[in-house]
Amino acid sequence: MDSKVVNKSTSSHENIGAVRAIIKLLLMAVYLGTLMLWVLMPTNTYRQNWLPHLRAKFGFTTYFGAQGTTLLIYTFPILFIAVTGCLYLHLGNKLNDNNVLERNGKKHRLGIWKKPMLVKGPLGIVSGIELAFFMMLIALLIWSLSNYLHNSFADITPQSAAEEGVKVWQGKLESTALRFGLVGNICLTLLFFPVARGSSVLPLFGLTSEASIKYHIWLGHMVMTLFTAHGVCYIIFWAVTNNISEMLQWAKIGISNVAGELALLSGLAMWATTFPPIRRKFFELFFYTHYLYILFVVFFVFHVGISYSLIMLPSFYLFVVDRYLRFLQSRRAVRLVSARMLPGETVELNFSKAPGLSYNPTSIMFINVPSISKLQWHPFTVTSSSNLEPEKLSVVIKGEGSWSKKLYQVLSSPSSIDRLDVSVEGPYGPVSTHFLRHDTLVMVSGGSGITPFISVIRELMYASTVTKCKTPQVILICSFKNSSDLTMLDLLLPISGTPTELPNLKLQIEAYVTREKQPTTDNSKLIRALWFKPLATDAPISSVLGPNRWLWLGAIISSSFIIFLILIGIVGSYYIYPIDHNSNQIFSFTLRAFLNMLVLCVSIAATASAAVLWNKKQNAKEATQIQHMEGSTPAGSPNSWFYNADRELESLPRQSLIQATIVHYGKRPELKRMLFECKESSVGVLVSGPKRMRHEVATICSSGLAANLHFESISFSW
Template sequence: MMGSEMSRSAVKYLQMGIRWFSVLIFVGYVMIWIIMPTNIFFPHWYPDIKAKVDSIYFGKQGTTILIYTFPVLLIATLASLYLHLKQTGSNDDNHNTESKVRFLRLTSWKRPLLVNGPLGILTMTELSFLVMVIVLLIWSMCFYLHGLFASAAQNAAKEGEQVWEVKLEYLAFALGVVGYLCLALLFFPVTRGSSILRFIGLTSEGSIKYHIWLGHIAMFLFTTHGLGYIMFWAKTHQILEIFKWKTIGVSNVAGAVSLLAGLILWATTLPSIRRKAFELFFYTHYLYIVFIVFFVLHVGFSSFCIVLPGFYLFMIDRYMRFLQSQQQKIRLVSARVLPCEAVELNFSKNLGLCYTPTSIIHINVPSISKLQWHPYTITSCSDTDLDTLSIVIKSSGTWSNTLYQKLSSSPPISHLDISIEGPYGPASTFYSRHELLVLVSGGSGIAPFISIIRSLIFKANTGGGKTPRVLLVCAFKKSIDLSLIDLILPVSATSTTFDTSRLQLQIEAYVTSEKQPDMNDERLTQTLWFKSNALEEPVTAVLGQNSWLYLSVIISASFMLFLLLIAILTRYYIYPIDHNTDLIYPYVSRSSLSMLFICVSIAVVATSAFLWNKKQNKDLEQIKTFYTSNSSTSPRSQYYNADKELESLPPQSLRQTAKIHYGERPDIKKILSGYNISSIGVLVSGPRNMRHEVASICSSSSSTDNLHFESISFSW
């Protein structure tokens, strides 16, 4: 016992050391960006660092790799180790006083400050991030222009140009350099398995807003950068400069191609196009590859190293997603087809796969579209549903409607190939820290709350600590949509393993478009059982139970392999040609080889880790053996190996315990004001207007500080 306590204490101190060391590195990294535009960095500090770092092994890019790339990748590696220790360590301190105080402090940062502005709901965290980025952009722009304009008159006389023309060129140059900051941050929010996001308590799906803001600002800066140079060349009769591809120095043609790809991508992100033509938006987003490749060819790989870390981590994540989706075909066990044109898909799951409530997976159905991937909230709970993983898909678009038609057709389909990526979710949840949870949903927005309720029911049944009271307020257009409440009970639920009475759960359902229940619609929920395929596998994490440890190895090992390849190339091929002068060896060749080495390094290390983990994944083999050996005797053999059946289930569910209101909408303000409790967690998932209404109530001056708001949404 004493040894166990000492071990937990050592792990705790190690986590604390990693956390503070990472914070220290991050502060230093931010200071570099603050000092970079001043007269201190490039005229004084940078030459000294360059003289010590640049060598026959790394050349000019050695300095930028050391200053900009290495610190972030080190933070990512340390964050992965921290999450691994947290995952394997003890959670005994989840409910102590210090932890609760820290939790309440964090929830205050999620409190909505602005609701009805053009940027939607803004919390203190989001507003702080936006303000800091804008301030840093303005700071950088002012210092760059101040330094450049100081020599404008002298350089204009030298070049025989007017002063305003030289200032126009300098302005265009400064806009491009300032855009580096946005590009450096752009790929962090869309790295789904990012250890850095999880380390600071964020998720990729919850950070998409940052990606959108950064993308708009970056494209504005790069567009004005390009237009500024075009205007300068037109005024100085050098318009043909745009068609020049220099072997040494900046390539203007590559910059033009990169900007053109970015503009096409940017245009399709407009809400009017993205919502009405999602497939156009989805497919044109792959132009980011063209944008990045030609951006590297435009500025050179040495300059690109300034923004490399975010893209490097994104590439690792993207390749791991590719391995998971291409190497694993997932076993679909059953599907519940609801009369409200929604389906619940139940997949076989590896027993060792754990995930937190509100986690998501991305699924692909090749028979509908080989390229489209759609995110859905996991409705199952890894504690209660040990060998299944479930999602709910409401028919609301071309893709989801096609899927519903396939599953509800008569005769029903015999098999459905599905690939997945994920699951992805928060590192931990704090729902049980509140005294009361108010879950407000609209339509299919109830899906994220199903996993939360199932998790709390499990906790209440196992005596895992105090559970909060739960009030589920769900609004539906038609009474037939009430069948979504049935999904709170899993297919395999029994009264002994899933006793809902142990949780203080109250359900208030509102049917807004009907004055009374539709007695004519007698459709029942139907369950389809699928026969297993030997080539299909249960859902498993791409890197297994030690995924964070493997990720730290992949990040560090791939980066070291990349440095080794760069060192060999520079020392034995490039250096004998140009001797670090950067005046002989072509930029395009150097940049192309560097990009190739990045791809090779990531592919070799990540593939090795993936295959090694697959070989060591004994749980997966045990599950396969279990399914095979028990196919004829197990009472649940129908669930996995029997021929597919179609059966109708009677409407016995939580719907019978819900209080249903017809012809009215929920009065959220009245509901929340009826509770005099110190801590109320208010979670909302549904249409934009509903989220804004609840956010307004939680942020209003008349509300007390006991309301802790959180929005769950995929619509951006």
Template structure:
């Protein structure tokens, strides 16, 4: 209990630590400038203080992560189980937390503390985001070589040097853990076989089954980190949730391989030793085999639905079956007990916080302002948003339309720019599946609804982009893959018009199957895009129509714009915890975890400890696990709901103040309280400026080889898998470091 008191005291006094650092910096700064008779700049003082505090937090996170990795390296050894863990248990007070207190301290607390510090770090970064641009540029250029594709066209897709390095380290960890477990178990196999009166190979089979399950837990411990969309840890290491989905897929395949082998080995062992009835045992203490069987069956069902053949052709089946992860997690905890499941608790805990915050946001109905219906069976939706909501280009948002499906959520790239579209947020949806086709039919017919209920989750995206730091950008898109580039071009146009900075030359290469799909280029300008001076951006558009050979386009349809009625219950898209409110996210993580520890301490001290006195032989594992999982959910709900309602009240008060003091003058907002209108707009100038090639595909090798004269060329690809791999192979074969490849794709 002494160690927990120290930790909680440190967490509660971290603000005091920051104030001390601020005071010291002020004294040093004033002393240095007084000696030089210079005027003290308060803004520079705050910036320098933020930088110092960021470095302190960064060092803390790095040290904790190194210690956490050391735990994983030492965990399979006898030194860890026979010396380190018993020493920690001896120093911990078992009255309040029991033996699970040690596992929480070793496995769970470091990650929770890292997530809190990372949230505080991102909060400081947002305050000082407008400073030190040149140094971050140099850092980007130094790291560019590590982002270059190393392997292409493999089963893993496009693998960079950084990803390959981490893959090798993780595989080495799995091999090391498996060999260490087997070495320690096989050392006593003869004695174990004699005691159990079984053959030697049967004992080795049983030990191998146990070792496979232990190694599978390593994959499970990291599996939930990539699917936490607003994770501060992912942001700290430079990852986004959409780019991390492939890591979740890899970990899922590896984990289910180990768990399946784990179950098959045990079934074989029980069959050979005539103990097949062990499958149906549910022990009061220790391992519950029935729970393990249920968890494995749920995992196998999810695993079967994740393979590309099923996932892409039967997405709805995959989507609904994947909700079996709840059954898998619950019965996994019941199988191994809550104490041991603390190994995978950190990632799951952060995922539960993220998932509940998404649930709270999704309960709000969002105000849909207008929709632009394109003749290529695509539609642009324009939502009302809070002016304070900012997002980077290529960010995504998840959309749910209850009138189509109450459970299905689909991600779409945000095409608007938060620098120019202050009170609107736009996405483009191409009709390519059942859900999107139904939505297009709703909006394109003459009986389209006057109001449409929509819920959103997000936005989610990168912290910042480096597009403007290249001398030239080559954007390669296929079909609806042009949508991420719409947000990038709008952002570059905004900077060129407002900041007056020199924008990079942009070469947009877009491929379409039919000429009617060329209308997607018209979305490069927003619905109110006439205020932007397009001449400030050196934009060259090369459009390729692959399945048509005509040279003229006749009878082109016009864009149709629909304006919707507003509803009193509709709200604009507001800031979400994470990307726009890191401080609140850190508060939720900290308070919920402290509340959980307090509830567990009270429960153990006054209910469980008087019964079993930490003997682990009286109080059932099932009851302890159920109570622990329940209190985790209760703690998260209380903390997250309180902070969410507080933040919602502040946003509402701020919105009321702005509405009474400043009238809304945006082009779209004048339609909020009017009747729904339908109008047709002529084609914008971007399509007319594009050079169109019929009946051919772009020769990317020739195009990229002609992009000379620039020391830094950013090559961005968004489209089909074959296109991404082709461009990645060209960049990989390039001997120079001028080409900086980046794949922008969400078709996992």
């Protein structure tokens, strides 16, 4: 009987793998076809031959007008990738974790391309794959701009310029201004993909939203550079041709200049606050100013019209779906069970979690505390393991900014509180992990950079003790400024859910205290635990779309887009078309754009709300089942296992961690020597911490002196 079950399971995995392979080929074909379309778009072949043929055949004049062709060739393929990608990811979740965490078979396939190629510079740490795609984008932009300018300049002659009432150089200036805008729209088309946290597109490329923020930053700089050049060139053109009044034009038909200027001003306000010195020093200004993206997009659509703006619609469409789902999740009050207060203004928050919610190590969660700020949301590392702690979720918050410091003050105030209102979004993280592929894991951290590695170690604790899976040797190299910060090592063990033994996990902890020659003496009293009394209405953290979230997300994207097409078709057929063809006037482009945006938002809100309400019933059942979890409040607070190492401890995991820990005072780790001493065939090197530390480790791994080092940076500072 057992043999039949095993064979059935193996056959099921093989079938799922085959289906995923077919889907992957299909997605690759659609992706390459879309990429080829963007390459051909600036050519005369596309504009003079292909596009007129497509408009004649697929224009859908009565229902959609000219925007029908744009929907077909630009919007539909990307949304098809997103929906089909949801199915691909759902099938991936059905596979056994041990099959996803492939070991030595495929771990070196892209090893060379994933190594850092650039370490220092404006782009930060860039791998070979990232550099290749970045250069491809730059090549596309140069190709597009050069083709646009070459083809347009060929039509500008002294005779044609005289007919327009301008000089040749003035005509070329106007043409250049327009082409800057067209090329800027290429970057705008990609701008929103990296910030759709729950999107299915990023995981298809092995990316997470947090790791992709740097792509959003790169694209944002390109967008604003090109659009600023677009606006400045037009202003210069109007000034030299004595048509400066054009700046005040809001045309009913065609381009609306005022809308474009308002979009540019909104973008410039955002852009000014994104540079690191301003963003880090005045984070709240950056945070609130970034909401101007709403005005930027709205006025951009008013500026160019809905037909052309549909080219950039797919990424923004997916972003709106994701943003609305995040809004619905953030409306729930979650159940905060306890907190551990550590020195150095560090706090661990422990939430109740629905058992059906699973996530991978290095995930993050966005947290809002209304009593501190109703609008501010901050990302923090999830330190718990959904396997080791199926009913708890923990995050660690280090007091490094005004918001986090105020939270620590509230929790550590003498007047004890028994409840704290908290809202969350997430968790968000990788769809799979590859830690088991390596023979050795070296994790290098500085300060609060240790937090993502806590979840990795807890997951490996589960894998080595519960599933008896072979795990790699783990070397944790952590640096702290003061000896009191060593208490962060206490977070390696959760308050509950710790395995009874850790004999199978080979763990070595090298802790460095850089600013002290010897330890202080009274740190054992610095850890304090708070236990809260949640309300009955507080819900455990759960996925907003339930365990089958990828299927639900695909259903939301596809159904909302179909509803959007139906409603726009009805509006176009029975309202816009009669005005355009049965009267002496043309329907306002601005009103047409507004109706499209309104229908889009209504379609997404209706379908997403229905899906969330459907899943809310199941979440409510789970919440009722685990309401008894909190139990009684412990009589005392936990002491630090590190500073009580000389006492006899009953917990074998604590004894194991103490024995595995070596503390070095008054010096920094010799990272180059320690990494080169790892002689195993595959060594995964993970680094999280200050920029200087990440660059140092990246330089060592990319030096070519040790081919067995596989680098990965985990950075949450943009």
